[in-house]
Amino acid sequence: MTTLKELSRREERFTGGHRLCSGCGAAIVARQVLLAADGPVVIGNATGCLEVGTTIYPYTSWKVPWIHNAFENVAATMSGVETAYRVFKDRGKLDKDFHFVAFGGDGGTYDIGLQALSGMLERGHKMLYVCYDNQAYMNTGIQRSSATPKGASTTTAPHGKLIPGKIHRRKDLTAIVAAHHIPYVAQAAPHAFMDLMRKVEKALAADGPSFINILAPCHRGWRHGPEETLEVSRIATNTCFWPLYEVVDDKWKLNYKPRKKLPVEEWMKFQGRFAHLFDGDGHPELVAEIQADVDREWEDLLIRCGELPPRECREEEAKK
Amino acid sequence: MVKTSVSQIKMPLTGNDAGAYAMKQVNPDVVAAYPITPQTELMQTFAQYVHDGDVDTALITVESEHSAMSACIGAAAAGARTMTATSANGFALMWEVLYIAASLRLPITMAVVNRALSGPINIHCDHSDSMGARDAGWIQMYAENSQEAYDLWLIGIKAAENHDVLLPAMIMYDGFIISHTMEVVETLPDDAVKDYVGPYKPAYAMLLDEKPFTVGPLDFHDYYFEHKRQEIEGMEHAPAALAAAATEYEKLSGRHYGPVETYRADDADVIMVALGSTAGTARYVVDVLRDQGKSVGLMKLRNFRPFPHAEVADALGKTKCVVVCDRVASFGAFGSPTFMELRSALYEVPERPPVINYIYGLGGRDTGPDLLEQAFEEGLRVARTGKIEQHVSYLGVR
Numbered sequence: 001m002t003t004l005k006e007l008s009r010r011e012e013r014f015t016g017g018h019r020l021c022s023g024c025g026a027a028i029v030a031r032q033v034l035l036a037a038d039g040p041v042v043i044g045n046a047t048g049c050l051e052v053g054t055t056i057y058p059y060t061s062w063k064v065p066w067i068h069n070a071f072e073n074v075a076a077t078m079s080g081v082e083t084a085y086r087v088f089k090d091r092g093k094l095d096k097d098f099h100f101v102a103f104g105g106d107g108g109t110y111d112i113g114l115q116a117l118s119g120m121l122e123r124g125h126k127m128l129y130v131c132y133d134n135q136a137y138m139n140t141g142i143q144r145s146s147a148t149p150k151g152a153s154t155t156t157a158p159h160g161k162l163i164p165g166k167i168h169r170r171k172d173l174t175a176i177v178a179a180h181h182i183p184y185v186a187q188a189a190p191h192a193f194m195d196l197m198r199k200v201e202k203a204l205a206a207d208g209p210s211f212i213n214i215l216a217p218c219h220r221g222w223r224h225g226p227e228e229t230l231e232v233s234r235i236a237t238n239t240c241f242w243p244l245y246e247v248v249d250d251k252w253k254l255n256y257k258p259r260k261k262l263p264v265e266e267w268m269k270f271q272g273r274f275a276h277l278f279d280g281d282g283h284p285e286l287v288a289e290i291q292a293d294v295d296r297e298w299e300d301l302l303i304r305c306g307e308l309p310p311r312e313c314r315e316e317e318a319k320k
Numbered sequence: 321m322v323k324t325s326v327s328q329i330k331m332p333l334t335g336n337d338a339g340a341y342a343m344k345q346v347n348p349d350v351v352a353a354y355p356i357t358p359q360t361e362l363m364q365t366f367a368q369y370v371h372d373g374d375v376d377t378a379l380i381t382v383e384s385e386h387s388a389m390s391a392c393i394g395a396a397a398a399g400a401r402t403m404t405a406t407s408a409n410g411f412a413l414m415w416e417v418l419y420i421a422a423s424l425r426l427p428i429t430m431a432v433v434n435r436a437l438s439g440p441i442n443i444h445c446d447h448s449d450s451m452g453a454r455d456a457g458w459i460q461m462y463a464e465n466s467q468e469a470y471d472l473w474l475i476g477i478k479a480a481e482n483h484d485v486l487l488p489a490m491i492m493y494d495g496f497i498i499s500h501t502m503e504v505v506e507t508l509p510d511d512a513v514k515d516y517v518g519p520y521k522p523a524y525a526m527l528l529d530e531k532p533f534t535v536g537p538l539d540f541h542d543y544y545f546e547h548k549r550q551e552i553e554g555m556e557h558a559p560a561a562l563a564a565a566a567t568e569y570e571k572l573s574g575r576h577y578g579p580v581e582t583y584r585a586d587d588a589d590v591i592m593v594a595l596g597s598t599a600g601t602a603r604y605v606v607d608v609l610r611d612q613g614k615s616v617g618l619m620k621l622r623n624f625r626p627f628p629h630a631e632v633a634d635a636l637g638k639t640k641c642v643v644v645c646d647r648v649a650s651f652g653a654f655g656s657p658t659f660m661e662l663r664s665a666l667y668e669v670p671e672r673p674p675v676i677n678y679i680y681g682l683g684g685r686d687t688g689p690d691l692l693e694q695a696f697e698e699g700l701r702v703a704r705t706g707k708i709e710q711h712v713s714y715l716g717v718r
Contacts, residue, residue: 042527044394055537066529068536069393069420076387079380080394080402081527087349087378087400094528116390119383271598 001198007035011063018061020053023226025216025233026105026132027053028190033101033130033214034064036200041099042067042081046074046108049139049218050132055163058276062265072112075120075129078102084272100127100202105216107137121180121209128203128210131173134218142221146171147243150293151286152273154221159276168209169293174213176185178247184210186246186255190235195244195255203247214246215242223272232270239267245305254305264294323567324574327342328506335463335498338470338505339405339431339491340365344375345513346477349400349520352380352391357408357443358495359433363405375699384412389417389428396426397535399526401477404428407495408435411449415456421488422457423551424536425523427480428488430458434596434647435495436683445495447595451624451657457551459489459558460625462595466505469493471575472622474516475507478565483523484557494597496684512572558626579628582635584610585617589640590699593662596643598680598687605692610620615703616696621658629665636662637669640703643695645715647681655712674708680715691715 014034020027026049034041038224043066045051051068054061069077078100088094102120104113109131117129136154137143144157148166153159155164161318184206190282203210217224217232224232236242237256241264244256265287268274277283302308309317333341339362343351353363370379378385380395382388385406396402404558408415411432420681421428432450435444450460459480463469471492476489508516525531539547559579566577583603594602599620609616619635621628646656653660659677667673678695681687695715702708 040530043400052538055534057537057539057543060532060534060537062534063532065529065531065533066535067394067397067527069390070416073387073390073417076382076390077394079382079387080350080391080396080400081398082377082394083350083352083380083391084398084400084402085528087376088398088528090376090378091349096528096530098528115383116387119387122383123380155415283523 002036002201004194007197007261010035010038013063015061016065019137020049021055021220021226023219023229024049025134025190025218025229026050029130029132029214029216030103030227032190032193032196033200036197037099037101037204039099040096041101044078044081044100044102046104046113047071048105048108050103050105050141055164058123067260068202073116074102074104074108075113075116078127079120079123079125102127102129104129104131105139106131106133106135106145110147110171111145120178121177121182121211124208126208126292127213128200131211131213132214132216133213134221136221138218138221147173150290151268151277151283154273164276164286168238172297177211181250182209182211183207183249184246187242187244188212189233189242189244191233192237199246207243221273223275228270232267235262235267235270237263239294241267241294243298243301245301252304254301254307257307261298264291268290284316322484324572326509326512326572328508328573330504331507332502333466333505334361334500335361335466335469336433336492336500338366338466339473340369341507342470342473343403344369344509344510346403346474346517347375348377348394348403348516350378350380350392350402351404352382352388353396353404354382354385354406354410356390356407357486358435358499359405359407359431362431362433362667371561373471386414386417388614389414389421393417393421393424393426397424397526398528399522401520402428403430404429405433407433408437408449410715411453412437414455418453418456418458420536423547425486425551425554426488427486428694429477429480430488430691431469432471432492433492433495433499434616439456442683443495445497445647446682446684447492447646452626457487457555458625459487459562461489461491461623462500462621463491463493464597464599464620465498466501466503469498470505470507471569471573471577475562475565475569475577477517478568479558479561481520482557482561485554487521487551487554487558492596497597498601506573508572516569516572555626559628562623567645577622578631579623579683580631580635581620581622583618583620585619585635587615588617590643590696591617591619591636591639592643592645592692592696592699593621593625593658594645595621595658596647598647601687601689602692605689605690605696608689609693609696614696614700616700627661627665632662632665633669636666636673638702641699642673642675643673643678643699645678645680645692645695649679649682674702674706676702676708677712678715679712685716687716
């Protein structure tokens with residue numbers, strides 16, 4: 001495990017001067033991931049904010065080999081890169097060792113790129129896939145995705161007179177990925193940077209595919225101040241909306257348990273995209289539903305991580 | 321016949337066998353493919369080569385054709401010699417990334433086993449799949465039989481990888497008609513194939529290098545146009561690269577491969593133009609009609625991209641009627657793709673011959689000698705009278 005001091009001395013391979021917004025969560029995530037990925041690394045990037053904001057020709061923010069192909073196929077593209085590497089190694093054409101890291105937003109990962117991601121995981125390519133989850137299609141202007149939380153207002157699921165924003169529940173992608181039985185899966189958030197970078201190190205050391213779903217607050221879409229990115233990330237974990245955990249060889253492990261689990265309202269009230277749920281009469285029934293979803297998901301996670309006995313056991317206990 | 325420098329081996333092969341055998345002899349670094357009728361056997365045969373250790377290619381058994389082409393792009397950008405194969409709907413699923421492969425200047429090669437595009441769904445041959453991608457930036461060559469499927473793929477690799485070109489190439493052969501028909505194919509010895517294609521040398525340092533190298537950045541109005549212009553220039557260099565690759569191949573095999581091939585056409589009043597397996601049928605019909613004293617000939621169009629406009633004008637410029645047979649429709653256009661391209665190629669010929677167009681064989685509709693004879697007879701009538709009654713007609717449709 002590398003110390004903060006050591007990390008601070010490493011060369012920055014994701015350079016400043018890019019065109020991402022100030023306070024962009026994705027940029028912080030990319031920087032932390034690259035700092036933790038020591039040694040030669042090839043990066044793949046799905047179409048999205050991170051790609052368009054860092055590579056407008058003839059400029060590039062990447063001081064490492066980097067490839068962008070299209071929106072839905074970074075996992076497939078990097079499957080090709082990693083396979084070429086493997087065959088060159090087998091044929092004795094290459095000495096150097098490389099790591100492979102694919103970046104996709106929630107659009108390129110939860111939605112349009114889900115098939116390619118699943119295929120890559122199932123085929124066992126040795127690479128780390130990082131989803132920077134900013135919970136909507138931010139690059140095209142805040143359209144809802146299957147990662148958008150229930151109740152959030154987006155441009156394609158806006159808060160209207162009839163429908164109060166997105167009415168569907170968010171997909172649990174991290175669990176879907178874990179169902180592929182790959183060696184390493186984790187959820188992380190940029191405010192917990194030592195946890196995040198430790199996870200990157202573990203993921204890259206895994207013998208096979210690895211995946212980290214990283215919360216990447218987007219102040220343009222979430223409607224908070226650009227200086228509040230890490231704060232909104234912190235509250236997401238303290239409300240247990242975004243738990244930090246890892247799944248190592250199918251074993252679930254909780255990495256962070258808030259001393260006091262805050263109501264999810266505290267996270268939602270931080271962000272303008274949920275403002276309509278609290279303005280005037282608001283939508284208390286929807287807020288209650290969201291809280292119930294968070295509670296249930298948190299409990300499920302605690303059970304999976306062995307922090308709580310399974311529900312049946314507790315029911316049995318209660319009967320006694 | 322040129323004296324060949326190697327002794328060839330005769331093998332009974334279907335089109336798919338021939339394609340897989342060419343891949344085996346090349347032993348590329350990476351193949352990423354997804355099965356689809358009628359290409360499936362090619363992929364199965366190649367997978368067997370991999371699992372038997374006959375090749376040490378890394379085969380990526382992707383979950384879709386979109387991922388097949390995407391993985392090929394990743395592998396090629398990492399500096400690997402990369403191949404794939406598909407048909408019809410799978411080809412259509414690749415559409416987006418076909419353009420990206422070409423624009424990244426990655427010389428991937430692919431067999432396209434021609435099959436009608438849905439809908440309605442159909443598994444038999446027409447050219448609606450590959451013709452739709454004629455502007456994707458790929459070299460496109462149509463094979464008449466298994467022999468050509470084998471030979472053209474090898475030639476295609478060499479031309480695509482030429483540093484003046486650096487564009488991907490697709491080799492088409494007709495689904496079932498060629499892909500599933502056994503014929504005797506003359507193959508080169510393994511060493512001759514390896515020497516012919518040579519070790520793959522990418523033009524640039526690729527991804528597997530510690531040097532930072534950004535592939536596929538956002539490219540706006542200030543540079544996009546120049547990059548597309550360079551891509552066009554790559555295609556402009558393709559005829560010379562294809563000719564050089566074919567000449568070298570001819571020395572090995574004795575088989576000559578130009579962009580067009582004529583048969584009894586020099587003095588013909590009517591020349592039929594056809595692509596793929598139909599050219600074989602047309603050659604037979606030419607002989608039948610010649611025996612009857614009718615002045616007919618054939619021009620087989622082998623290369624569609626780059627379109628050999630000068631060779632077409634040269635081959636057809638002096639005839640009295642051109643009959644273009646195309647196994648594809650272009651909805652709302654004036655005639656089929658080959659008709660349009662070919663009429664444009666003839667525009668500056670001093671005495672332009674009349675050109676008529678027959679669309680035939682969609683969805684695998686059998687197109688026998690009787691139908692082609694019918695088209696020739698109409699061509700002879702136009703040649704006699706100089707009058708076209710209908711520019712675009714359909715052969716064998718009820």
